[in-house]
Amino acid sequence: MIQPAAHRRASIADVARAAGVSVGTVSNVLNRPERVLPGTRERVEAAIDELSFVRNGSARQLRAGTITTVGAIVLDIANPFFTDVARGIEERLDRDDFTLMVASSDDDPDREQRYLRLFEEHGVQGVMVVPATNDIEHLLAVRRRGTGVVLLDRPSSDPSISSVAVDDVRGGELAARHLLDEGHTRIAFLNGPHTIRQCADRHEGVLKALVEAGLDPATALVETTVTSLNAEGGEAAIRGLLESGDRPTAVFCVNDLVALGVLRTLRTENITVPTDMAVVGYDDVAFAAELSTPLTSVRQPTHELGARAADLLLNGPDTTAEHVMFQPTLVIRRSSSSTPR
Amino acid sequence: MIQPAAHRRASIADVARAAGVSVGTVSNVLNRPERVLPGTRERVEAAIDELSFVRNGSARQLRAGTITTVGAIVLDIANPFFTDVARGIEERLDRDDFTLMVASSDDDPDREQRYLRLFEEHGVQGVMVVPATNDIEHLLAVRRRGTGVVLLDRPSSDPSISSVAVDDVRGGELAARHLLDEGHTRIAFLNGPHTIRQCADRHEGVLKALVEAGLDPATALVETTVTSLNAEGGEAAIRGLLESGDRPTAVFCVNDLVALGVLRTLRTENITVPTDMAVVGYDDVAFAAELSTPLTSVRQPTHELGARAADLLLNGPDTTAEHVMFQPTLVIRRSSSSTPR
DNA sequence: AACCCGCCATGAAACGGTTCATAATGTAGC
DNA sequence: GCTACATTATGAACCGTTTCATGGCGGGTT
CATH class of the missing domain: 3.40.50.2300 (Response regulator)
Known part of the structure; x- marks a missing residue:
């Protein structure tokens, strides 16, 4: 059994109390330290250490809206082809300080759907998918709802979804x-x-x-x-x-x-x-x-495939999708x- | 550029309004459908489709607290050894309907730390890590704060952290x-x-x-x-x-x-x-x-390694850690x- | 002295769900 | 007709952040 925390994790309010400041100030220390007086900042930082405070990502994201993570769903994480593509993605993402979460659908449309939902619900900036099915209606739906989608290793016929593929x-x-x-x-x-x-x-x-x-x-x-x-x-x-x-x-x-x-x-x-x-x-x-x-x-x-897909997700056109097709040899x-x- | 949603995503309140019910009812339809009258349920479901509503995972998690996801941080996602281990993990997790997110530290302690933080902030149930450094103080800290941690492919000397390794x-x-x-x-x-x-x-x-x-x-x-x-x-x-x-x-x-x-x-x-x-x-x-x-x-x-690690994370002892050591051949x-x- | 301005800190609103005590309604028993 | 109770639906409180309008304060300018 996963051991529950001894008691509730420390929140920003706990930190504020310990440091004798307001929650707003703690938040500022966390996000715009330059706006707070060095003295106060140190007190807050001490309290953070003291309580071993970790920001609650859910709350942060709920309020702030954005997150610098993208997801990738591949058919088989044990296949070197896909992991090489993942490396290409990672390298491109690193340049923009984005992080990548990889999931494997195992050729199973249900698993794909499940991970897609997970990514979407958690508000990733976008998702790169190697679809397990011919039908991509579910991906179009994700796209319509505002999450970036790039088809990986698979051409897209739809104008609203970019794709990076090999012929x-x-x-x-x-x-x-x-x-x-x-x-x-x-x-x-x-x-x-x-x-x-x-x-x-x-x-x-x-x-x-x-x-x-x-x-x-x-x-x-x-x-x-x-x-x-x-x-x-x-x-x-x-x-x-x-x-x-x-x-x-x-x-x-x-x-x-x-x-x-x-x-x-x-x-x-x-x-x-x-x-x-x-x-x-x-x-x-x-x-x-x-x-x-x-x-x-x-x-x-592989490398170019992944890198280009990440690129499209981060810098792609706002309205019209782009379809990149590489040639195999x-x-x-x-x-x-x-x-x- | 990732295209922003045309406008704000539909929220539970929007659905409630469209269906002429309260937010509580919508939430019930989502989580305990048996408690709501079939007629109302259908109206709500219609509204959900109509507005293409997707639950906000952050809000959900913020309030509900738990999430059935675990993370894995490996040294190199392009190495078949680690992906085989990941397969072992996935298979074990599937039995409990948990989902796995994989990240690659690329032997870089900073990247490891970054992903660890990401996982922790997002409240995963636990995380399996192949540490990039000898020092695991940062993992102990995560453990102390209440997130499950299992050392992967690496014995643990610490009594508070379980490990699954090969000699x-x-x-x-x-x-x-x-x-x-x-x-x-x-x-x-x-x-x-x-x-x-x-x-x-x-x-x-x-x-x-x-x-x-x-x-x-x-x-x-x-x-x-x-x-x-x-x-x-x-x-x-x-x-x-x-x-x-x-x-x-x-x-x-x-x-x-x-x-x-x-x-x-x-x-x-x-x-x-x-x-x-x-x-x-x-x-x-x-x-x-x-x-x-x-x-x-x-x-x-590999397979047993991953499966056992996942097992420890899900069913491991509450207080004392377990140290599994396999023998290589x-x-x-x-x-x-x-x-x- | 009056005024303005910049600098910091404050505290409450907002994000979008879940949960729970409560209310409304219907049904059965006496 | 009244009470008891089960079944549904309600709406407000709450989770932990970020953000922003507001205010206090001290110093420089007229």
Whole structure:
């Protein structure tokens, strides 16, 4: 059980009493020390220490209105992609002395909603969200009520919401085209649910590449939905695929964590990469280049993504939203090519 | 610029007026709907929708006092070790419908202090902290003022503060002893600053192993402080070491991110692992087993660590603190041994 | 001496909820 | 018809800050 305070926390009134001044003066010491005579200030500061007074943030915020905090809601806090983005956000925020609170929705719309509500109720200046659903009506509502909202890693179609994204259609296209170039004609795509926009977009990109190459997606593509977008999800998905018998020659994974699970499984199953099966990941996280079979991956500018999102939140246009779209690049390594580079 | 609300947010009084009821009734609809007649409730709910009313969390909390949120402050949100711990925390909290806010101190005591203050001022039920300094007086102060505090990944000597940790002395010892067993007599330790307790403890463990083996640490050990505990830090540190000429035959890295940077650098420098140089990491993150040279690493039970910490915060003893200490294990792989397993 | 001004300190209003004692209304029992 | 009681709704007090109009005071100017 969390231990309750022995008794009520000291309030500004307690401090005022102890220092023999009025509450207004204590508040001034706290917020505009230059307005109060050094002598009094010291007395007040002594009383503050004495009572180990801590300002009540709720009361402060209730009255003052503003707070220099922004929130970020990502799909999975254990995914290096999102934490790298978070670092980008933090660095930008530091410049303006804002603080960041991060929460993870775990791909769950309910959790997203819950954290969104929490942030909104506590009056954050704005919130950056990687939505877990295709529908962003709930985010529009937040925006309408006056809280800043920036879509993260996801383009916005709505004029009232800014977004910072990377072209996922193009990313899917790059990956698929590369595999086609390598001679594959039957490709598995371990994707997340299409309710996550990024997944749907990457799928679209893959289709585009296939059609351009004159292939029929119905036969050339096997899309499997991974249950959780991490190594365990990748492992389960590839096992399912291997057991199904009709095995493709290449696997495109919706992110590098999934690819990690795939590589791990293929190794234990003695399936050689890339000769028996080529693998392509997404995000190009730090370890991708150092894997036993260095992983071909679609690189996204994580840092810039986060920094730009924070920037839009802090300095964005007042009325019209801005939509930033970065371009991904493909980094070809050994997992998909016998002749990388 | 963050766009201000067109005008003041709707308050409970606005809702009351619109629905033709009193503020008390609106509050009841919000908090104990069963106490209000279905007809009135519907009118109030309609008004809430109409005005798109969102409760003001500050006001609510100011009056009601409590909040079901806890905070976590970790050293580096981009380090998989900490995010895995965060996952463990989240899962435990979910059971009690608590929410988690994560902040990253970036090894900076000032940032830690800033976030700590933010959490405390906003009245979180408790906070889990991986302290950036050896001194935890500031945490004791928070505890005394009535906010729950649990030390994360770090033992507590103080009876008033609970802690959940993994034995870092033992971890350092395991790693060093293994390298000694492999025949190395000159070991580099790419460590973080000793102000971070874990780093100091691991150092102590290394010393212990060296002494037990009858070696003089002064000659057998080269400790280098990495500037930032990530791949870039590892890269810079190992480069410095290589340039210094007098090259050791084994490198123990304070975490797997640093080890990743080391492996990357050694590969570009054409130094073979483990024959030219053995490498051991710490944390056994997900990708460690899948690296080009699978990485020997000290494994810590991340999930249990987080879950237990959350548990202590929610159900911990009222008066006496509890100190949980997990034991690390060494996972031997090819980066340090020609005959792994 | 009268006036003005700047400097500090004061104390009450306001922020937007929750809570609780009280009132209003309806129902049942005698 | 009267009392007893349950059910709903009311509205004022309160939480702990910030803010601002007000006032006291001392010194400089006319």
